[in-house]
Amino acid sequence: MKKVKQNLADELEEALGAEVNLNDIEVPDGEHGDFAYPAMKAASELGDSPRNIAEKAKDTLEELDFVEKIEIAGPGYVNFFLDKKFYAEKVFETVDSEDMGVEQKDGNALVEFSSPNLAKPMHVGHLRNNVLGDSIQRMMRFAGYDVTSENYIGDWGTKHGQVIYGYKLWGDEQKFHEAPMDHMYELYVKLNQEADEEMQETAREWSKKIEDGDNEAVELWERFRKATIEYNEVDYERMNIHFDRVTGESVVAEHAEELIEEGLEKGIFEKDDDGSVYVEFEDEDLPSTIIKRSDGSTLYLTRDLANIIKRENEGFDYNFYVVATEQNLHFKQLFAVAKQFGVEDIVSEHISYGLLHLEDGSISSSKGNIITLRDVLDEAKEKAEEVDEREIGNAEAVGQGALKYANLSVSRPKDIEFSWDRALSFEGDSGPYLQYSNVRAKSILRKTDADGELAGEFNEEEYRLVKKLGEFPEKVDNAVEARDPAKIANYLSGLSEVFNSFYHSQPVIDSEEEDRKRRVALIENFISVTDKGLDLLGIEALEEM
Numbered sequence: 001m002k003k004v005k006q007n008l009a010d011e012l013e014e015a016l017g018a019e020v021n022l023n024d025i026e027v028p029d030g031e032h033g034d035f036a037y038p039a040m041k042a043a044s045e046l047g048d049s050p051r052n053i054a055e056k057a058k059d060t061l062e063e064l065d066f067v068e069k070i071e072i073a074g075p076g077y078v079n080f081f082l083d084k085k086f087y088a089e090k091v092f093e094t095v096d097s098e099d100m101g102v103e104q105k106d107g108n109a110l111v112e113f114s115s116p117n118l119a120k121p122m123h124v125g126h127l128r129n130n131v132l133g134d135s136i137q138r139m140m141r142f143a144g145y146d147v148t149s150e151n152y153i154g155d156w157g158t159k160h161g162q163v164i165y166g167y168k169l170w171g172d173e174q175k176f177h178e179a180p181m182d183h184m185y186e187l188y189v190k191l192n193q194e195a196d197e198e199m200q201e202t203a204r205e206w207s208k209k210i211e212d213g214d215n216e217a218v219e220l221w222e223r224f225r226k227a228t229i230e231y232n233e234v235d236y237e238r239m240n241i242h243f244d245r246v247t248g249e250s251v252v253a254e255h256a257e258e259l260i261e262e263g264l265e266k267g268i269f270e271k272d273d274d275g276s277v278y279v280e281f282e283d284e285d286l287p288s289t290i291i292k293r294s295d296g297s298t299l300y301l302t303r304d305l306a307n308i309i310k311r312e313n314e315g316f317d318y319n320f321y322v323v324a325t326e327q328n329l330h331f332k333q334l335f336a337v338a339k340q341f342g343v344e345d346i347v348s349e350h351i352s353y354g355l356l357h358l359e360d361g362s363i364s365s366s367k368g369n370i371i372t373l374r375d376v377l378d379e380a381k382e383k384a385e386e387v388d389e390r391e392i393g394n395a396e397a398v399g400q401g402a403l404k405y406a407n408l409s410v411s412r413p414k415d416i417e418f419s420w421d422r423a424l425s426f427e428g429d430s431g432p433y434l435q436y437s438n439v440r441a442k443s444i445l446r447k448t449d450a451d452g453e454l455a456g457e458f459n460e461e462e463y464r465l466v467k468k469l470g471e472f473p474e475k476v477d478n479a480v481e482a483r484d485p486a487k488i489a490n491y492l493s494g495l496s497e498v499f500n501s502f503y504h505s506q507p508v509i510d511s512e513e514e515d516r517k518r519r520v521a522l523i524e525n526f527i528s529v530t531d532k533g534l535d536l537l538g539i540e541a542l543e544e545m
Contacts, residue, residue, distance in 0.1 A: 001470035015060040018042040033079035050076025101473030104144035113322035119184035156249035161207025180227035252306035354415035405431030409489040437496035452521030456514035
């Protein structure tokens with residue numbers, strides 16, 4: 001636990017007369033104590049052998065009232081065995097505090113994620129983005145940031161002209177009224193399948209009409225935009241994902257046009273012979289890229305540049321984009337252009353992640369053979385109802401937990417090979433396993449009238465759970481720093497394993513009074529940590545399963 005580690009670091013620094021930081025204190029395997037200090041670092045600073053420094057530390061610090069004993073191991077490791085009750089008190093105090101020991105940060109942070117396109121249903125490729133973005137905004141809020149989550153919709157550009165032109169050719173008002181998203185997507189796919197170059201050119205003209213403010217084009221675009229937002233809201237509500245604001249590329253489209261002229265005047269951009277506008281980069285690793293097409297239409301990069309400037313003017317200190325690794329080059333180019341425009345008061349960061357691969361194969365939205373996000377959510381619920389023929393009281397929440405954990409427990413940069421069997425397992429590393437462990441603990445409390453209390457002496461199995469609970473604040477700190485919920489997900493899996501080992505070997509209801517009170521206190525703290533941990537992952541903590 002960080003507070004105890006810092007206390008040990010301070011005591012060591014004073015005893016040795018050498019700099020000792022929090023990160024110098026290690027957490028060894030159980031038999032080697034609760035914390036350890038490698039004296040090798042101080043040896044070079046003090047000009048003495050690690051073993052002599054370790055002996056000095058032992059002689060000086062073994063009288064500390066919270067230290068049970070100190071052992072020296074290897075070339076100079078100082079292993080601290082703490083008083084179990086003292087450490088448990090510190091852990092329980094921390095868990096019971098408002099911030100649960102998590103380091104509190106400052107600053108206004110915008111977290112952009114999801115960002116679906118207009119007139120297209122979200123597909124399985126959006127799943128990891130949504131759950132990652134939601135977990136990251138939850139973690140950052142808990143760590144003290146003033147967070148604004150934004151759904152920045154792809155509602156501008158060529159594809160929207162394709163939908164409008166498809167509607168003009170084959171649109172059916174009755175179909176749109178009954179199932180607007182299905183009909184819009186049907187038209188988009190049909191146009192991509194049947195259009196020749198002349199039809200594609202007409203579609204691009206409709207896109208340009210939207211930008212030029214043509215009444216008919218804008219009216220259809222607004223209608224399709226509204227239908228898209230309403231359709232997607234059903235999926236967001238189902239996943240318990242909420243945004244502080246919903247915007248889109250259209251909000252900054254006009255400013256993007258102005259920035260092109262400004263960039264040309266400043267010599268940041270250059271105009272090509274065909275009338276297009278492009279930017280060259282000093283960094284040889286960044287290829288030049290188009291800023292404005294020859295037909296006058298803008299691109300993602302232009303609008304994203306306008307959006308960074310907009311967010312800087314709004315007073316955000318941090319600007320986080322949760323977008324797949326496929327867009328790494330785009331964001332490098334975007335940040336480089338923003339720097340040339342003098343953007344300095346906002347820190348922009350691309351929080352990238354690997355792709356999700358279902359066992360069923362690949363995805364291609366332009367060919368119309370996508371697996372929609374809604375399909376995956378339905379499948380998760382159905383499979384949760386079937387698994388092990390259990391009586392699951394809330395299959396929706398269990399299915400969601402399986403999907404979210406499967407996506408969050410793998411470190412961000414890695415691709416995911418998704419398996420329903422692994423995701424829905426109740427036996428190990430899965431969302432349902434975490435939910436079930438949490439529910440099992442709550443069930444024990446309902447069956448006893450004892451109040452939790454630090455009574456009696458901790459045995460080794462109980463103390464193992466105490467120490468695992470004590471890791472929570474640092475695991476969250478690490479997850480926030482790395483922008484990676486996997487650090488929390490994997491910690492909760494390990495914590496649940498330790499709890500279930502405790503559960504099987506340490507009776508609660510039928511134990512002696514002191515043991516019962518102590519074990520109830522442990523269970524209460526386990527529930528607090530797993531309730532909060534699951535919440536940070538966006539997974540519902542249940543009362544029954």
